[in-house]
Amino acid sequence: MKQSRMRLFAPVVIATALVLAGCSTSNLGGSSDTDPSADSGPIKIGAVLDITGVGASLGVPEQNTLKMLAAQLKDEGGINGRDVELIILDDESTEDGAAKATAKLIESEGVDLIIGASRTGPSLAMRPLAEAAEIPLISVAANAAIVDGAKWVFKTTQNDVTVLESILNDAEKKGYTKLALVRDATGFGEGIADYITSLGAERGITLVTTESFEPSATDFTPQMTNVRGSDADAVIIWGINPAAGLAQKAYVQLGVNKPVYQSHGIANQAFFDAAGDSANGVIAAMGRLLVTEQLPADNAQRPVIEKFQADYSAAYGEQPSTFGGHAFDAWHIAVNAIEKVGTDANALRDELEQAEFIGISGEYKMTPENHSGLDASALILAEAQDGRWILLKD
């Protein structure tokens, strides 16, 4: 009896010992800024992306872009003679997946900097880990809350507030006073209704109804039926593809017949794949990637975007999406900073805080107060027409 009980206990004891040992080594390992070898050996850049799950239409082009840029950098001989190792992990579009992947990158890989995640929710889950470990994190998601008051977290995607401002400016100009919102139920859509209410107040715009949908949703009839029954002048659909594209399709098929605005979350081919002809007439605020050929020849972003498009289509046989652009910007901002100050975490963070870069999503000017670095000038308004975007307002 006694022996059999011991036999039961032994594995538990061993497991506990192993876990404790694991904890202690990772604690003793310390963060990279105290590591004497931090400025030699390969530079490790980690990335946590929504490669599978609801964020796949974002994470896949981001992964492609990072892989391509890492290969280019390798051909150029790395940064200041040091090799750059890129470690990409899939968070499966979940918050806990993102947190686990981040912990893995920090604890077992000892990365110098992390890029990710693709969407707001997973990015918010990564933030406290990066802050606690004092490792610079550059998110490629939208919600301003990701960087609000953060010390170690930066982001490249245009802020949702800025996007809403451009949409509301256009709505005000067209004389719409009542808006309906159909939003993503996850982090990306969080707080959008409040922003519209507060930003709308100064423009004489009120929000009359709000509906929400899961990013994995496939049927949008209930939401659109409620929108159809409302007295809104125009509708904002706020989500990512394929959900936002399917919502657009349901919207048109149910004959709601009000003008639609969409966010920068839909700026990829997946929108047209999901929405088809229903996309026609949608106005969206986005970066300049999808309207490059319509930009004035002297636009500073144009050569950067054109090179990215040429490289990406040569590597993958398709045009890049806006999301690849967010990853492109994050990668270059990170690489430029490491080139200047090396991988000492504190120096790197300070350098990122004053980074300036002409990228795909806009012209960045990071400051200690603004870890997003983009303002309204990064956005344009475009109208969908037969599977492409027509530049309305730069």
Added chain:
Amino acid sequence: MLIDFLQLTVAGLSQGSVYALLAVGLIAVYTVRQVVNIAQGEFAMLAGIGGAWLTAAGMPLIVAIFVAILSVTLVAIAVERLIVARVKNLTTLFSMIVTLSVSILLQAIMLLIWGPEARGLPRFPGENLLIGGVSIRSQELWMLGALIVVGGGIMLFYEKTRFGKALRACAEQPIAARIVGISPVMASVLAFAIAGFVGGVVGVVSSPISLSIWSGGLLLGLKGFVAAILGGFSSFRAAIVGALLLGVIEAYVAGYVASGLRDGVAFLILILVLTFRTQGLVLKPTAVRV
């Protein structure tokens, strides 16, 4: 108000017809083999993704649909021959574990071959209708039509034809069935072929409006499972009625309460049925064991 109500009802019925077809596939297998096929939803996704891939490669829609359904039927037969038939002492509980593994395996294969992004078939031919302010999408009519033709056809086959009745007899009296010349192997293969065929049909008719994605099959299959439970896993009629009800209630909950609660409806119903009324919506329990 009335228009909104009818609009939600239409959406619910078309979604419910998808659940109903899946339930038909589940019951078709269960009544013959006592196997609960968790991979039923994967059959649908496989057909949708495969069909979308074929049309994207330039194959005409009608041919792609045909090839997709046929391929999934063959996959289902392969699952039966290579996996299910080889398990010794297959109990119902064990069948769920085995087919859950099949489900995960199929997901992984779809992810590897076609990648993580959702794909959709082009819309089937037909005009969207607007009747008294209620919009009915042509694809929704295709979904309901598929239920009537395919679901109804399978139901009649099992309930009215000699051969169909003989298939069910295999489950109840396997030895007697063999004595009178019905091969249990043949019956099992046929049951899985029907499940694959129905799954394929569901996949291609729903793909144009709800898209197909490698990870989408499990939840869809579980909705079909709930409908099958409502049919006591034996009655096609009760399961179809239950599935349509489930679809409609989901639409009402999403429209009038909160869209986030939508996916909870099925599981609430599942708990209630299993707790209070295990025969589901079946009014006269038949001899077929539940």
